[in-house]
Amino acid sequence: MFKLSAFQDPLQNWLRDNPHAISPEPFYQRVLCWLGEDLPDLSISRERSRLQWGIPVPSDSTQTIYVWVDALVNYLSVLGYPETHGEWWPAAHHVVGKDILKFHAVYWPALLMAAGLSPPERIFVHSHWTVHGQKMSKSLGNVIDPFACNERYTVDGFRYFLLRQGVPERDCDYYDEKVVKVVNSELADSLGGLLNRSTAPGINPSNTYPCFSETCFPKVVDYREAEALGRAAAEDYEFVVSVASLPLQVASYFEDFQIYKALECIALCVRQTNGFFQRHKPWKLDRKDPADKLWLDTIIHVTLECLRVYGTLLQPVVPHTADKLLSRLAVEPEERKISSLMFLPRYNGKPCPFEGRQLGPDTGILFHKLEKSSQHQIEKKRL
Incomplete structure (x- = not known):
């Protein structure tokens, strides 16, 4: 005893x-x-x-x-x-x-x-994963095959789903349709779409990390005065503050094993960045007009800075996707540390080492959308 x-x-x-x-x-x-x-x-x-x-x-x-x-x-x-x-x-x-x-x-x-x-x-x-509300059991035949899931959703996609939806405090329910919905929405559409739009030849023909204009996006104390001073709106400043606070917030959640909260914050900021890009419609700006060119370059600069932050923070969760994103932005391996991550330094009056840098090669779609029929194939394989 x-x-x-x-x-x-x-x-x-x-x-x-x-x-x-x-x-x-x-x-x-x-x-x-x-x-x-x-x-x-x-x-x-x-x-x-x-x-x-x-x-x-x-x-x-x-x-x-x-x-x-x-x-x-x-x-x-x-x-x-x-x-x-x-x-x-x-x-x-x-x-x-x-x-x-x-x-x-x-x-x-x-x-x-x-x-x-x-x-x-x-x-x-x-806690545990249930399947359609039931505990996984060999006798029930509802055990999920992780190898089949990795093959169908990719390792990055499946890991992202598990960490995005897995809440340590309580059991979480798994079903294949949810994997397709979450991964397509957040990795393929929201994050991948943003990278594709901001680096498209029609928007960024020089394929560079363009310059930031303090004239267009001046640092202000009162956001309500923003549009009178530059071209950025009050909600743009609020969104920039959200992204600036993201690295510390995510690091804290990672440290506390609350990975789903970290990914929730990142997903929210990605949606805000898409909103920023859509709100200002850079495709309608005339690059031949000096004032429009400054603002167009600033919109792209801010968007690429956001993508650089998201790619850096997502490395522990989707390493292959994050590497592809950061390589497209020409962020070198030694520039990918979370501990030294600084967002939008030009807005704070500091030099930006990426400004004017040639972007990396276009390797295609960041994350391919999952087919909705994939859940039926996995169900068939499981049975």
Whole structure:
């Protein structure tokens, strides 16, 4: 037996001193509730007659080590415990399903404390995917084949959907039609369409990252005075503020494992950028007119700056699509770090390293639209 009851107070103190040790918040509260009740001591072995496989208890051949003790200790042994684990431990971040929360948030920290080691730094918990409201089950025949989904939707498309729609705090429902709708709307149409429109030869015949005009888009204190000073509207300033705040916002959500919120913010800003482009109709401006040319170049510059931000922030989620987008904008690999991402520097009176740069080669559609019939093919393959 492992004397789990002796660690009730140390576990409670650990969590109260580290309120972000378990997230999202509902799971943190669930563990606190468990620790508020009596903790029974834990049997670390099972009868070998009932469990033929596993590690035998050294002093008793009739007993096998309880699989969860064996499995949890693997986190340390893989790091070279007891000689070299200190290089990595306790800076460990576990990502676990809600159904194994007690093992990772109660048993495992107690075992570590008993061994004189610190608990892991963070435990991120996620819920489950259901299919048309039902739990996935082999007996029901509704298990989703991830290999078929990757083949049909591409790895980027399927990963984007799962992270965009997956809410860690609650179970999420999966159906193929939703994948097609989300991916087509946000990756193919909204993001891909914006790149295509802003780099089209008719709009940007020189295929360059054009200059930004402070005359057309002056920095103002009161947005209501904007149109009297330049050609940008008050809503353009509001949209620029939204995009400027995006990198810190997204980084914070990524850090807190709230990836769906990060993608929601990005998708909103992409829609705003499409609205900005549509609102000012650059295709109607006369490039031969000096005033129109300044404004046309500024519209394209702002749009490309937005796309550069979105491509940079989307790298962890859709790496292939983001690379294709950033390469089209001629953003070099060393210029793609989220930590040093600065949006629209010319608006803030600073030089823009991309201004005047020749864009990268046109490699075609950013993300091909998914066929609506694809869900039937996957359903057929699954059955």
